[in-house]
Amino acid sequence: MKKDKRYQKIDQISPSFCLAKWLQVTIDLKHGTNHSCHHPERHIIPTQLLENKPDVLHNTPFKKRQRKLMLEGVRPPECSYCWTVEDAPGEHISDRYIKSTDPWAWDSLEKIAKLPWDQDINPTYVEVMFDSICNLSCSYCMADISTSIMKEMKEFGPYPVTDQQHRMPKHADRVDDEENIFQKAFWKWLPTLSQDLQVLRITGGEPLLSPQNDKLLEFFETHTFKKLELIVNTNLSMPSEFVRGKLLRVKKLVDNKRVAGFELYTSLDAFDSAAAYIRSGLNLELFWKNIELVHELFPESQIVIMCAYNILSMGSFDELIQCVRSYKEKGYKLVLDLSYVKNPFYLRANLATEDLRTKLESSYALMKSLCAQGLFSAHELSKLETVYNWVKSPNEQSDILRGRRDFYSFINEYDKRKKTNFLKTFPEYEAFYKTCHKVFEFTEADRLASKK
Template identity: 40%
Template sequence: MSTFLDDIKETKRQLDKVSPSFCLAKWLQVTIHLHSGYTHSCHHPIMHKIPLDELKDNPSALHNTPLKKEQRKMMLEGKRPPECGYCWNIEDLPGKNISDRMVKSNDYWAKEYMSQVANAPWDANIQPTYVEVSFSKICNFKCCYCSPNFSSSWVSEMLQHGEFPTRSRHHSIITEDELEVLKHKDNNPYIEAFWRWWPTLYPSLKVFRVTGGEPLLSKDTFKVIDEIAAHPTPNPDMELAINSNFGIPTKLVEKLCKGVSPLLKEKKIKNFRLYISLDTWGAQAEYIRSGLDLELFQTNLKTVMKLLPEADITFMCTYNALGVVKFKQFLAQLAKWKKKQNILIDISYLRHPEFMSIKVLPKEFGRYIEESLAFMEENNFTDYEINKLKRVLEYFNSETGYNQKMFRADFVKYFTEIDRRRKVDFLKTFPELKKEFLQWKADLEVQETTA
């Protein structure tokens, strides 16, 4: 019986037969931010603008953009698209490391199409099998690593307080392009193009996923459920997936469960997966994900377990500098939930904003990652889950040219400002980082004095 690692090894062998940079996600997986008109494939590369003039006759241009086709051409020729650095960083570490290029290409929505994709012209319009869409950026959270591009709460705060005094402009106010789209929010051309594409897109889908913002605050999320329920020829091979911060009223979680349950019973979808975001545990988790109330979070989770026990649940963890210390406690809680429902944790290391990367931490903080990894190995977490954290540790220990001095200065500036704006207390919430924070603050004061 083959294992996850055996499957990955075989998939990599097949990818390498096409080219050493080939990745099926560039063709078959797409995230489309319909509220702003941006896209990327997969979700790791920086977003790029969808040319509006191409959508009139070809709504699949929401995915098949000229830029993306150029990246596909590079991959077929064995060249590495620079935008895919998330995976190249992992693959270039010492040893045989598993990147998302291999994991995604090994997944059921991708692997069976390898020959079809490899033999298609590089500029072909491809029907994706894994589609993630954001209809709206309405959101009740202001997560520290998020930005106005994805959260209406962030927009409100930025309009009130302005930009942060960091070198990085990750949290800069929304772009002119997005402001133009917002002027036409009642007749958004990207959303209109999506619903024109939907009839031909739906039959080929293996996964359809709604993200945000907070999707359960958007009427279009529930429209998707209604469209699937009413479709005369269902797609019983499709997984329906929805992201949520689980900080929304419990009545919306109940509405979701009541909408999805008949889709499962009537076999109009293959399964339902709920993606929930959480990065660590306790007050530190609530600081990172501003708006999070862990008591409400747990109430909503219990509601799903009661009303939709057949749902698969994936915890999305953005592994960042503030989540390291309490991560083991988070895993302990997760282990308890795993006994009650089919639950998985998917761990991705944070790249942006760079001052929140684990690379900002001193090397001795690696012991927290090692302790978390040991806990996973001792408590029946899967190979997939364990390997995700292993590569985080390898990334933390690697030499990547990360400018610690600059990003530690931004770290201090940013969280000092977060405390002022949100009336929170970094040093009280993260006592394990107090010594480092005060030292970095003193270093920053010296830099500014001598500048």
């Protein structure tokens, strides 16, 4: 399977080497955290050096130690997302290979392999979160990333699940409204990246609602980043006139060659009412209208639909594939980019009962046949294949029981808070729901008996 010679070259440096640890970073400027790549947990950016050395937003002492492990052939524990994929039966291509061979990474392989482990380096791919202002409260998301979820958790408190911290704020704000030292460092650092930066991805929250996003557009009106692809992650669930206003400013930057190009990333994890249930607050009518608007303004740009494949994606995933197919057939450069939800544990797709697993089989077969017809790319198929193999890999029975018990508790509480009805939205999940209910009753009886 590792036919690609580039994968062998990466492993020759070390079997745990990954360029994303040097070149890609996601920075949360609200809580002063970062991670490389987006799979590991976020870690704290130390403030002591930041004023004179704004690149500490990326080159933290903790990250340098992970780079050292990689150069020595040791697997950093924080990268378990990739090790799980690589250790699954059969041979699989983890994100370590995919990211390291991405255009923003591959050309730097030899240079980086020779660097001392503690060398500071400019990233070529920066994802930045200015703040957490967000109009949605998705089921798998958390308070640190969405002000809507923050409001929900303040009002209702934690969900009655094993890990009560899910959705609760994890990182305290490390800034006050007057002075955000992380934002200040970012604005100082950004001009110094002009030669290296190939991708700047703005995320949130919902970045189109952030005043910092306007500041960024103003910045590029007076600075030129020749190699830069500007990417915005947006939920597209806002009035089209508002979205049009923001996109017209971006279009001017591209037309005036201030940046090399633009791509829009959005999210959808299932089809129709299932998608709106998972992403609470999502207005699907506006979503598709805005997809059409993006295509009208940037007909040559890719529009990437990120899909956080979770247990609730399974029932309607075939329909989502067919929907994306219909847009592709009309000339839209839509791309379906999947990853699987690992946290929260109780939304993992591998909790599925047999009846739901057959739906994933069907989606995989459908994507394969559409890929053979040239309608989906090998990359899109490989992402679904990763999900498929992960769901099929063996699991501890105790983990499955815990996940199903928590799923039942979570969904009932979610329905109460959002005034939704799970079984009305997902009638095909009745058998799964009943199974989870049984596990819940059994473990509750056990818990009460142990208290006596």
